[in-house]
Amino acid sequence: MRIIVDVMGGDNAPEELVKGAVNAAKLYSAEYTMVGDADAIADVAKKNGLDLSSFEIVDAKGVVEMTDDPITVIRKKTDSSMVVGLKMLADDKGDAFVSTGNTGALFTGATLIVRRLKGLKRGGIGALLPLSTPVLLLDSGANVTVTPEYLEDFAMMGTVYMKKTFGIENPRVGLLNNGSEECKGTELQINTYKLLSQNENINFVGNIEANKVPFDACDVLVTDGFSGNILLKSIEGVGKLMLGSMKGLFYKSAMTKVAGLMVKKHVGALKKKFDPAEHGGAPLLGFKKPVIKAHGNSKAKAFENAIRQAHGFASSGVTEDIAAAALEIREKRMAAGVEESAE
Amino acid sequence: MRIIVDVMGGDNAPEELVKGAVNAAKLYSAEYTMVGDADAIADVAKKNGLDLSSFEIVDAKGVVEMTDDPITVIRKKTDSSMVVGLKMLADDKGDAFVSTGNTGALFTGATLIVRRLKGLKRGGIGALLPLSTPVLLLDSGANVTVTPEYLEDFAMMGTVYMKKTFGIENPRVGLLNNGSEECKGTELQINTYKLLSQNENINFVGNIEANKVPFDACDVLVTDGFSGNILLKSIEGVGKLMLGSMKGLFYKSAMTKVAGLMVKKHVGALKKKFDPAEHGGAPLLGFKKPVIKAHGNSKAKAFENAIRQAHGFASSGVTEDIAAAALEIREKRMAAGVEESAE
Numbered sequence A, B: 001m002r003i004i005v006d007v008m009g010g011d012n013a014p015e016e017l018v019k020g021a022v023n024a025a026k027l028y029s030a031e032y033t034m035v036g037d038a039d040a041i042a043d044v045a046k047k048n049g050l051d052l053s054s055f056e057i058v059d060a061k062g063v064v065e066m067t068d069d070p071i072t073v074i075r076k077k078t079d080s081s082m083v084v085g086l087k088m089l090a091d092d093k094g095d096a097f098v099s100t101g102n103t104g105a106l107f108t109g110a111t112l113i114v115r116r117l118k119g120l121k122r123g124g125i126g127a128l129l130p131l132s133t134p135v136l137l138l139d140s141g142a143n144v145t146v147t148p149e150y151l152e153d154f155a156m157m158g159t160v161y162m163k164k165t166f167g168i169e170n171p172r173v174g175l176l177n178n179g180s181e182e183c184k185g186t187e188l189q190i191n192t193y194k195l196l197s198q199n200e201n202i203n204f205v206g207n208i209e210a211n212k213v214p215f216d217a218c219d220v221l222v223t224d225g226f227s228g229n230i231l232l233k234s235i236e237g238v239g240k241l242m243l244g245s246m247k248g249l250f251y252k253s254a255m256t257k258v259a260g261l262m263v264k265k266h267v268g269a270l271k272k273k274f275d276p277a278e279h280g281g282a283p284l285l286g287f288k289k290p291v292i293k294a295h296g297n298s299k300a301k302a303f304e305n306a307i308r309q310a311h312g313f314a315s316s317g318v319t320e321d322i323a324a325a326a327l328e329i330r331e332k333r334m335a336a337g338v339e340e341s342a343e
Helices: A015-027 A038-048 A070-076 A081-090 A103-114 A148-166 A187-198 A225-249 A254-273 A300-315 A318-335 B015-027 B038-048 B070-076 B081-090 B103-114 B148-166 B187-198 B225-249 B254-273 B300-315 B318-335
Strands: A002-006 A031-036 A055-059 A096-099 A127-129 A135-138 A172-176 A203-208 A220-222 A282-285 A291-293 B002-006 B031-036 B055-059 B096-099 B127-129 B135-138 B172-176 B203-208 B220-222 B282-285 B291-293
Touching: A002 A015, A002 A081, A002 A300, A015 A031, A015 A038, A015 A300, A031 A038, A031 A081, A038 A055, A055 A081, A070 A081, A070 A103, A081 A096, A081 A103, A096 A300, A103 A282, A103 A291, A127 A225, A135 A148, A135 A225, A148 A172, A148 A187, A148 A220, A148 A282, A148 A300, A148 A318, A172 A187, A172 A225, A187 A203, A225 A254, A225 B225, A225 B254, A254 B225, A254 B254, A291 A300, A300 A318, B002 B015, B002 B081, B002 B300, B015 B031, B015 B038, B015 B300, B031 B038, B031 B081, B038 B055, B055 B081, B070 B081, B070 B103, B081 B096, B081 B103, B096 B300, B103 B282, B103 B291, B127 B225, B135 B148, B135 B225, B148 B172, B148 B187, B148 B220, B148 B282, B148 B300, B148 B318, B172 B187, B172 B225, B187 B203, B225 B254, B291 B300, B300 B318
Parallel strands: A002 A031, A002 A096, A031 A055, A096 A291, A135 A220, A172 A203, A172 A220, B002 B031, B002 B096, B031 B055, B096 B291, B135 B220, B172 B203, B172 B220
Antiparallel strands: A127 A135, A282 A291, B127 B135, B282 B291
């Protein structure tokens, strides 16, 4: 297995990303390719005394900026580390790709370069919510408008991912909604509820309200990318606010400062628990090869975690299982007259 | 001014609600009517030594359950404290109504009994988000599908409410979206962005991402009721999870328990700060008379806060200003050919 890592892009490239990749290579047995500015990579190695002899280094001078338009990036910035890496992945020069770059560009690149699995109309971006237990949110922002069929596909992909990479026997799938009753939500949720209830390959546990999400209500949560993005970012924002308020708590007086020192270690652990970067990256699902989006603010440890995730994604047969299930769902829909024709 | 309070419904009726109403009556000068089971109210007064002589008591034996269907409640449960109270409000026997009951039924009742202000197609339920600064979220769940015009109406209503009841000079209005750029979101957000940008009576500050909401990004946040519900409930859920984790922090060892005692007072204050019930109730906007929905789990203090809010709502001229602004927007739309005819 070969993992391709894009060490440019994000807030801490290339130094933290190169360090993270070197650490990951020691822990997760595979061959590794680093794509990025070769001179900058060599500088980082020299400065930090890192041995890159086991890495294949592919020079790519261009960098995708966070403000770049996705389609333009993929079509025009062909010398960027992201596009070079995605092309290598598509050309079977690697088995997984990890990047901290622009999410929209990475998703568009996965669609146009790596390509979707046969039978799927859309790929999705899963996000592992930083909660007490891991919850895979699908879609987390790539598809702002969806159909019940897309959500059924997301439910299937999320089921495979959580089963294969987290070892969850029969992952519980929930539908994000504004109430628990079957009749809740817009037409999208009402129709999706029916589809998921009828799909015997999905362990559908019903509608999940946002206040129940943090308390182990399901393993996979499906929704449109708009609501998914609202949920993901509000969890992030409230987490940040609360951690800040908690810190402030210990600055009230000399006594509270002492108390702060007494629990410092545990506050640090709590902070880590709710830090999205600590949970690794976001898997792009529904494509012919595994792609992981690492957080833009990833430091070495977070990038190492994202590479661990890519390793698990590529070695566990997720893609193969999604490919098989996608064809099965497609056939079922054609038989029911939902899909007009094969793509 | 007379405030009508529904002391039935919710988790702690009637005892906590009667207590809250008695406290509120001492603080906020007005006449008060209590609607509910008169025998139960008398029992509570006797048990707690409360003087209800200044209250008008209206006996209503029926109670609206949380699981009741809204339309059925309003049409059939005419002896319920909620319906009796709403009818009194509509018949000018009071100037504001407060209830902890079923949100859907209260909203439907406001629509069918109290009725909308002329020129508005929809009323909305505002929620004051329990964050570092008050943010009025509109809609918080009543209207799962909306149009850009509804959101423009919500922006106007929220502006009036925050100006009149919080004294904010020129409230900043944000549009909840999955990115800050003008092109983000679905067709709804893109078209709403245009409308709000062009409305010179609204201080539109652009798209607001959910992770920015907790950090004083705007005073009024408009969105459809589906996303609004997701945002509101995820803030609630994550807040609960974090407060629980924080508490757990102090149970790690003898030393952390001591630390817990040292900051106990401040943890309590923090808990209060993020408790939705402490922020009072949710104003129903766009109706001919003020209606406040208090939290179903309200205890005396929270119910007292909701009554304080109803007092401010009724005495500040919010309804009159919304009525005038609604007619103005309506005229503008008719001139532009957006509205076909007057209702």
